[in-house]
Amino acid sequence: MLRKISIVLLFCSIFADSAFAQRMFKSYQYFPDHLEIKTNDGKMVITPYGHHTVKVDFLEKGKALPFPSYAAAHGAEKVESKVKEEPNRLIYSLPDMEVLIQKSPFQVSYANGNKVFLAEEQGFFDADSVSGFRFKLQPQEQLIGGGERVLGMNRRGHRLELYNKASYGYEKHADLMYYSMPMLVSTNKYALIFDNGAKGFMDLGATDKEVMSFEAVSGNMSYFVVSGHDYPTLMNNFTALTGRNPLPAxxxxxxxxxxxxxxxxxxxxxxxxxxxxxxxxxxxxxxxxxxxxxxxxxxxxxxxxxxxxxxxxxxxxxxxxxxxxxxxxxxxxxxxxxxxxxxxxxxxxxxxxxxxxxxxxxxxxxxxxxxxxxxxxxxxxxxxxxxxxxxxxxxxxxxxxxxxxxxxxxxxxxxxxxxxxxxxxxxxxxxxxxxxxxxxxxxxxxxxxxxxxxxxxxxxxxxxxxxxxxxxxxxxxxxxxxxxxxxxxxxxxxxxxxxxxxxxxxxxxxxxxxxxxxxxxxxxxxxxxxxxxxxxxxxxxxxxxxxxxxxxxxxxxxxxxxxxxxxxxxxxGMPLMRPLFFEEDNDQLIDYTDAYMWGDDFLVAPVKEKGATSKTFYLPKGHQWIDFHNDKVYEGGKEVTIKSDIKHLPVMVKAGAFIPMAPVYQTTKEYSTKDLTLHYYADASVKEAKGQMYDDDGHSKDALEKGNFDLLKFEANTNEKGLTIAVEKTGKGFENAPSERAITVLVHHAPNHKKVMVNGQKVKVQKSEQKWQDKGGAFFNESTGQLFVKVVLKDKVVIAVK
The missing domain is CATH 3.20.20.80 (Glycosidases)
Structure with a gap:
């Protein structure tokens, strides 16, 4: 306990003393690839790493950075930039970000469209045992980050140790785990990365509720700021900087x-x-x-x-x-x-x-x-x-x-x-x-x-x-x-x-x-x-x-x-598992983990309580949602309760989704897309829908770079005349790719139909599933409202249901 008290007292004394050491602007130099700002205690170097990303290095008293950047996947990029000097500030403009440098009192802030989303408080600080940066927190801002923890999604209000450490047998709470990261993602649509691999802390409004800080025992005094207009854009920009997962086998x-x-x-x-x-x-x-x-x-x-x-x-x-x-x-x-x-x-x-x-x-x-x-x-x-x-x-x-x-x-x-x-x-x-x-x-x-x-x-x-x-x-x-x-x-x-x-x-x-x-x-x-x-x-x-x-x-x-x-x-850069606030941009969903998105189309609600026979969870507004197991339709923007026995996980599919599925096989060595079932979840609320399916040989490292893949594009349009579904193969293919694919298009909640046409030719709608299995064409299951159509895809197939 005494050690904890001493650490907190040291932390507070550092910033009590440093409050009197206001940084002073001295001069600046603008270069085509970066901006240098000289202050009374060092030099700040601001370098573009993209239209929406900057790196900030504080070089205290002429010191060089002791380590390379570990966070960045590449070096600085050539980005169009300009500097405008006003009486008390500089405006360093990139295509999708502005860096605002106030001269007196000295302060650096970051803006999109004239709206400041992040600002330094004191900025760089140096104490006897730690160095780092301090930033202001905006009143409603929520923060996700610090790496692997069990604290709730919103980490604001926590002081987080940055030290990768085993957490054996953890359950519903873990302050420190195996994979800490000195970064955060803010509801203000930015990512902030302290590019430092040393032992340290990040304080997200715990010591001072209006201040967040990063500190380390040594290492680079550098950080990256990445902005985005929405979460998918932010993920794209963030992973453009830090690198993306190569395609797995x-x-x-x-x-x-x-x-x-x-x-x-x-x-x-x-x-x-x-x-x-x-x-x-x-x-x-x-x-x-x-x-x-x-x-x-x-x-x-x-x-x-x-x-x-x-x-x-x-x-x-x-x-x-x-x-x-x-x-x-x-x-x-x-x-x-x-x-x-x-x-x-x-x-x-x-x-x-x-x-x-x-x-x-x-x-x-x-x-x-x-x-x-x-x-x-x-x-x-x-x-x-x-x-x-x-x-x-x-x-x-x-x-x-x-x-x-x-x-x-x-x-x-x-x-x-x-x-x-x-x-x-x-x-x-x-x-x-x-x-x-x-x-x-x-x-x-x-x-x-x-x-x-x-x-x-x-x-x-x-x-x-x-x-x-x-x-x-x-x-x-x-x-x-x-x-x-x-x-x-x-x-x-x-x-x-x-x-x-x-x-x-x-x-x-x-x-x-x-x-x-x-x-x-x-x-x-x-x-x-x-x-x-x-x-x-x-x-x-x-x-x-x-x-x-x-x-x-x-x-x-x-x-x-x-x-x-x-x-x-x-x-x-989009993650496979996505929080619901990606689907409904609602800060009240930041801490919500009773359900999540699996890609764009599935909503999954795991059962996490012993003895539970049902699950209550929220469906994001703006969509109709269809039960994966029984095709029942639910309206978004409200909670639902779904029965869930041990054999069924509550899963919803977004109306308008295309879901390609394959036959079961013992190993992926047997995998092929020559036979597919393409599910389309029709709904009157969806007039246009799109989807895709990627396919390659499953193992060649350079398949993407060389274009050795197929990309199947799916499109649906619904109007007063009926439903049209188009399936088109794009890409130059790959070794042993199917020359044609036998696809069963399964339309859930199919509209009333008088005829079904494939590539402009009328096909017979069989009266029984067995006849359809034997003779092909189409089959409408009146009890389920599902329409089945067998097609062969070489380049493009168009199905019209009228």
């Missing part, structure tokens, strides 16, 4: 089995066989610590197969790969003293050091250890050679664990600074090392890089994060929507969880199935748990397994839609 969106852990080759092979026997689709299996040794402790850092238990790993992986199942191996950055690689690590000087330059050794749960200096090029080469060897041997994906790092003594020195100075970017650099290694040695492979810790912008290295060692309890399930939504807004669009829960021995089939049903509409579908309770549905009772199988099969049916969401994230 399609198999990574399939079902992945995992536990802590499989002890033997026989366990791995038996588990995969059980998935196949029970007809549960599977695309990957994770082998945890036991691939390196027989026990939990003492073997971390061997980074090689323990042959007594895995006698033929290459043959095992080859057989699994032939069956369409990828092998994923866990690695950690800790090299235990005495393990197989210890002598090599010491000899090659790849470990963090003490003050004398010797390998820094310390104790933690798994044993006495050193830590790889991930910032040292020589260490990266050493570490990557291990990844390369195993990838060549058949490993299909990589899992980087404990990358906060979980234990990171302050006295440990890296090649570029102390542990505290670079702690928060350790996982970021680790992901970059693996991503760059694949780009060099496996240039046509889309790698899977599972990691639980990173920095702003880590998504550009293909990092797939998860929410850590969550409690296997209802309390652990409860915050998962909040975590994924908030992290998606901060760039980590593939944030997911250990489906079923990780920590603890609770065996509750209801909890397990509710978690797995939620996972259907998650970026990654991966079960994982401590081995006391089965993570895999194949080891549950028949009823639980059967229900879980139905959810997983639905996940695979939705692959065309989900893969298109991945494409949209890669090209626009």
């Amino acid at each position: 399609r198999w990574t969106l399939g079902n992945i089995a995992s536990r802590m852990g499989y002890h033997t080759q026989e366990e791995v092979e038996t588990t995969v066989a059980k998935y196949q026997q029970d007809s549960i689709p599977l695309d990957g299996i994770v082998i945890d610590l036991y691939w390196q040794g027989p026990d939990l402790k003492g073997h971390m850092g061997n980074l090689d197969w323990y042959k007594p238990n895995f006698p033929q790993p290459e043959k095992m992986m080859a057989n699994l790969n032939e069956q369409g199942v990828k092998t994923i191996l866990i690695t950690e950055p800790f090299i235990l003293n005495g393990c197989k690689t210890w002598d090599s690590a010491v000899e090659n000087k790849v470990l963090g050091t003490d003050s004398l330059g010797s390998a820094f050794k310390f104790d933690f749960f798994f044993g006495n250890t050193g830590l790889i200096d991930i910032f040292k090029p020589k260490a990266q080469d050493w570490f990557w050679k291990i990844y390369k060897h195993h990838t060549e041997s058949g490993v299909g994906g990589w899992w980087g664990d404990l990358g906060e790092p979980e234990v990171h003594p302050s006295a440990l020195q890296h090649v570029n600074g102390s542990a505290d100075e670079v702690h928060n970017v350790y996982g970021h650099e680790w992901a970059k090392m693996i991503y760059d290694g694949f780009a060099k040695d496996f240039p046509n492979t889309r790698p899977l890089i599972l990691m639980r810790s990173g920095f702003v912008g880590s998504q550009r290295y293909g990092m797939v994060p998860w929410s850590g060692d969550v409690s296997r309890s209802w309390g652990g399930l409860y915050p998962q929507v909040e975590i994924s939504l908030s992290m998606g807004l901060q760039g980590a669009a593939y944030m997911s969880s250990d489906l079923g829960g990780f920590a603890g021995t609770t065996k509750d089939a209801e909890l397990y199935l509710r978690w797995l049903s939620y996972g259907v509409f998650n970026p990654i579908y991966r079960t994982h748990a401590q081995e006391e309770v089965p993570a895999e549905p194949v080891y549950w009772d028949k009823e639980t397994m059967s229900i879980a199988r139905d959810f997983i099969r639905l996940r695979y049916e939705m692959m065309p839609y989900n893969y298109t969401l991945a494409y949209e994230n890669t090209t626009t």
Whole structure:
């Protein structure tokens, strides 16, 4: 308690003293690519990084920035700009932002269309132990950010530690977790990023309700401001700066089995066989610590197969790969003293050091250890050679664990600074090392890089994060929507969880199935748990397994839609999971996590309470909403209560949505879009609607860059004459792409019809489903109001219902 009081007193005294040190404007210099402002205590450099983005560096007393930018994916851009000087201010104008520099009293603010959305308070400050920036908070402003926390979506009023740290067994509250980020997204439609990877804090109106601040023990005194007119534009602009997720391999969106852990080759092979026997689709299996040794402790850092238990790993992986199942191996950055690689690590000087330059050794749960200096090029080469060897041997994906790092003594020195100075970017650099290694040695492979810790912008290295060692309890399930939504807004669009829960021995089939049903509409579908309770549905009772199988099969049916969401994230930065305030721009929905959007078209309301038989949730206004399970129509702008037994997750579809779905298959190795069902959710309120479906070979890294893909465009128009649906194939295609696609167009709530035409030719509306199945054409189900039309798509198909 005394320590906490002293920290608060220090914090308050810093700013009490600094209030008297008003910064003074001295002069400015305008350059084509930046603006420099000289003050009495240093120099401020404002650099455009886009039409809507600036970087601000404060160089105190001529000091240079000690670190490169970790947040930015690229350098400054050439942007048209100009400076206008007025008696008491400068106006630095970019195409979509103005920076206003008031001379006396000195203050910098940011505006769009003459409306100030952000302003410095004191701006840069320097104290004995920390440095940073202070900004004003506007009265109604709400703030999302600080990385991974369980505090509610709106983080205003909190003082958040910036230090990636494990949060074992968390439930409904967690102040500090694995993946903190020094950034925020404001309801004023801007993102603010403190480009500093050191240990620190961000104070969002906790100490002073009208001030937010970022502070760190050292590092770059730099921040980025990104603006946008609405949330989708802001996401686009923000990820244009920090980088976008590369398109994942399609198999990574399939079902992945995992536990802590499989002890033997026989366990791995038996588990995969059980998935196949029970007809549960599977695309990957994770082998945890036991691939390196027989026990939990003492073997971390061997980074090689323990042959007594895995006698033929290459043959095992080859057989699994032939069956369409990828092998994923866990690695950690800790090299235990005495393990197989210890002598090599010491000899090659790849470990963090003490003050004398010797390998820094310390104790933690798994044993006495050193830590790889991930910032040292020589260490990266050493570490990557291990990844390369195993990838060549058949490993299909990589899992980087404990990358906060979980234990990171302050006295440990890296090649570029102390542990505290670079702690928060350790996982970021680790992901970059693996991503760059694949780009060099496996240039046509889309790698899977599972990691639980990173920095702003880590998504550009293909990092797939998860929410850590969550409690296997209802309390652990409860915050998962909040975590994924908030992290998606901060760039980590593939944030997911250990489906079923990780920590603890609770065996509750209801909890397990509710978690797995939620996972259907998650970026990654991966079960994982401590081995006391089965993570895999194949080891549950028949009823639980059967229900879980139905959810997983639905996940695979939705692959065309989900893969298109991945494409949209890669090209626009929009997260896959989206908060409802993206759909209805309403600040009162900022903290709402009882439901969320899955892409543009699905609204998902997970059941998070034991024993619940129904779910009450809000439907955004401006749309009609259609129950995914029974086609019942609901009006937006109000709450609804939907019955939800254990077999059904409450899911709504937006009226006017196109949902492409595929047949069920055992693995994505069998995946093809030659047969599709295209659902169109018609409603009288929707006169025009559009949709799309992305398709490529699922694995080539350069498919987007080379244009090797198909993009199916969907369009619907409704008027007094009836309904017209057009499906058109665009793009130049890809190897083994279907030359034509057999599509069943399923119109929900189809209008009354007298005839159905395909490409101007009348087709017969069959009187029974069986005749339609046998002879084709169309079929109208009078009891459900659904119209089915079979078509063959080569280039374009037009369906008219009159």
